[in-house]
Amino acid sequence: MRAAVMGSPIGHSLSPYLHRAAYQAMGLVGWSYEAFECDEARLPGLLAGLGPVRGQAGAGEDAWAGLSLTMPLKRAVLPLLDTVSETAVEVGGANTVLFRDGRRHGDNTDVYGIEQALAEAGVPAPRSAAVLGGGATAASALAALRNLGLYSATLLVRDRARAGETVAVAERLGVALAVETFDKLDAFTGVDLVVSTLPGGAADAFAGRLARVPALFDVIYSPWPTDAAAAVTAGGGIVVGGFEMLLHQAVRQVQLMTGVAEVPVGAMRAAGEAEILRRAVRTG
Numbered sequence: 001m002r003a004a005v006m007g008s009p010i011g012h013s014l015s016p017y018l019h020r021a022a023y024q025a026m027g028l029v030g031w032s033y034e035a036f037e038c039d040e041a042r043l044p045g046l047l048a049g050l051g052p053v054r055g056q057a058g059a060g061e062d063a064w065a066g067l068s069l070t071m072p073l074k075r076a077v078l079p080l081l082d083t084v085s086e087t088a089v090e091v092g093g094a095n096t097v098l099f100r101d102g103r104r105h106g107d108n109t110d111v112y113g114i115e116q117a118l119a120e121a122g123v124p125a126p127r128s129a130a131v132l133g134g135g136a137t138a139a140s141a142l143a144a145l146r147n148l149g150l151y152s153a154t155l156l157v158r159d160r161a162r163a164g165e166t167v168a169v170a171e172r173l174g175v176a177l178a179v180e181t182f183d184k185l186d187a188f189t190g191v192d193l194v195v196s197t198l199p200g201g202a203a204d205a206f207a208g209r210l211a212r213v214p215a216l217f218d219v220i221y222s223p224w225p226t227d228a229a230a231a232v233t234a235g236g237g238i239v240v241g242g243f244e245m246l247l248h249q250a251v252r253q254v255q256l257m258t259g260v261a262e263v264p265v266g267a268m269r270a271a272g273e274a275e276i277l278r279r280a281v282r283t284g
Contacts, residue, residue: 001054002062003257004034006046007070011035014221014243014272015068018250021271025264030061040076047080047097047104056102066257067097068250074108074136075165081106090172091139092165096253107256110137113249114144114195114217120248121240123215126192130154132182132206133197134162137219139169141195142177152176154188182206189213196220196228207231214238221246222276247272 005015019033038046052059069077074093078084081094082103088094094106125148131138134157145153153170155177157163163179170177180188186209188194194210195217196203203210203218204227210216211231218229221243229239247269254263 001031001065003066004036005068005070006036006038007073008037008039010037013070014246014275015250017271017275018247018268019254021267022254022264025267026260028258040072043073043076044080053099053102055100064099066099068253069095069097077106087111087143091143092169093136093139096256098256108140109249109252110140111143112252113245114141115147116248117240117244118217120244121238123193123238123240125149128191129193129195130156130188130191131195131197132156132203134166135197137197139166141197142170142175143173146173146175154178154180156180156182156185158182185209203228211235218242219245243272
């Protein structure tokens with residue numbers, strides 16, 4: 001069986017290391033996992049040209065089982081799917097494509113990854129939260145917060161006019177969302193949890209202002225810790241890094257693609273951490 005991760009840029013992705021480690025530990029001989037550079041314009045053609053998929057007439061052991069999707073494809077893939085899970089519909093994005101009976105089914109494991117990462121770190125269910133950034137990961141964060149029982153949150157963005165898609169997600173989720181700009185951040189550092197979905201280094205500008213928050217979930221995993229994470233740790237708060245989210249969303253993907261419930265989380269974690277360390281040594 002074949003699987004792959006698609007996105008642009010894709011060279012930094014840890015997904016191949018996580019998935020291949022799972023296949024090896026599970027004894028799934030013949031399973032492979034690749035990485036394809038793919039932007040929104042190329043996505044329809046790549047999907048159409050994959051070749052035999054699982055469940056398709058005449059498909060053999062080399063058929064496609066599924067795909068992992070990263071930016072900028074999570075929203076762009078939705079019109080290209082035959083069915084979409086409720087979670088993917090709610091957040092307006094699918095990071096997983098499963099091939100079933102020759103058809104394409106979209107799912108979202110980012111929400112699961114966030115929930116598991118928070119639980120593993122011992123972050124209690126928040127009574128209040130602020131989310132930094134308004135992209136696809138922010139939408140998944142709102143869904144995770146809703147699943148944890150929080151039906152209101154604040155979204156902080158650089159430009160409120162560009163938060164429309166995330167506001168629409170909040171409406172579908174039934175979450176009351178207040179949208180503010182980053183210059184208002186000081187008014188929300190008293191929340192139980194801050195979730196930063198900002199790209200690498202962007203949240204570091206707010207490190208001093210975040211130092212007092214009880215818990216920070218920063219989606220960045222390299223370099224780690226970020227300045228923001230270090231500031232919260234120094235202040236006695238709980239910090240959750242992006243690697244934990246990445247790991248657990250990949251665990252769920254392996255379960256969905258293989259149909260096996262017991263996935264070797266430890267082997268996947270070790271493979272991902274080893275690759276992060278290798279890259280740090282190479283660039284250091």
